[in-house]
Amino acid sequence: MSLYLEQIRQLVSLQRVDDAIHDVEMELEQAPKELEALKTRFAAVDAQRERVLEKLAHLKEQEKRINGEIDDDSSRIRKSRNKMMQVSNSREYQAMAREMDNMERVNRSREEERAALLEEKMRQDAALREVDASWADLKAEMESKQISLDARLEAARQKRAELEEMRKAAGAEVPRPVLDRYEFIRRRLPHPVIVSVTAGVCSGCQISIPPQTFIELQSGHKIINCPNCQRLIYWVEHFKEDNADPEAAEQAATEE
Ligand SMILES: [Zn+2]
Incomplete structure (x- = not known):
């Protein structure tokens, strides 16, 4: 798995824990x-x-x-x-x-x-x-x-x-600079931090991202923020939790 995809996976895992924490806070x-x-x-x-x-x-x-x-x-x-x-x-x-x-x-x-x-x-x-x-x-x-x-x-x-314990473990997996970016957004924006982009639309703000940014996102080299809502975004084809097939995602990430 590419470093990029590995980091997206780590961030999404962290996000899942934060989703659960968010639910508990709401409760x-x-x-x-x-x-x-x-x-x-x-x-x-x-x-x-x-x-x-x-x-x-x-x-x-x-x-x-x-x-x-x-x-x-x-x-x-x-x-x-x-x-x-x-x-x-x-x-x-x-x-x-x-x-x-x-x-x-x-x-x-x-x-x-x-x-x-x-x-x-x-x-x-x-x-x-x-x-x-x-x-x-x-x-x-x-x-x-x-x-x-x-x-x-x-x-x-x-x-x-x-969950706080799980969060520590999930956070420890993420490289420091990436984690800092995540935490920076977490402190400033409403839940959640990292969101998928499907058919060019950010699922955090429901707004289309510009074509150039979408191409960059699909190339899968660096972690990108949504130009509109500033959340971290990933292309849904790169990372599907339901039918998690790292090989396919890997292929999608390297295809250009
Ligand atoms: Zn957005």
């Missing part, structure tokens, strides 16, 4: 976000539940007040009725009857208010049952997600540590 970044999204949803439902509970507490207070008032009125009406039995003067009797009418009217409007209150309370009770169901579901989901997240993160960290 480490993404997994907590899923829990965060769930926490946000839970917080919204929790706030909604609090509002319903507040309304119910308020309704309960009002109910207590109005029950007290209705009781007071009833005993007052009862007393007045007893008094009415004792008056003999008809004028006094009529004044008392008017007063009783008034009290009964007030009492009726209180009964109506109480009925409206009870109706509202039933509505809020139903709302509470509904919100309670999704509240409990979300809480359970959040708790299990927290547990699985810890396991996921732990697994990802472990995998990253293994």
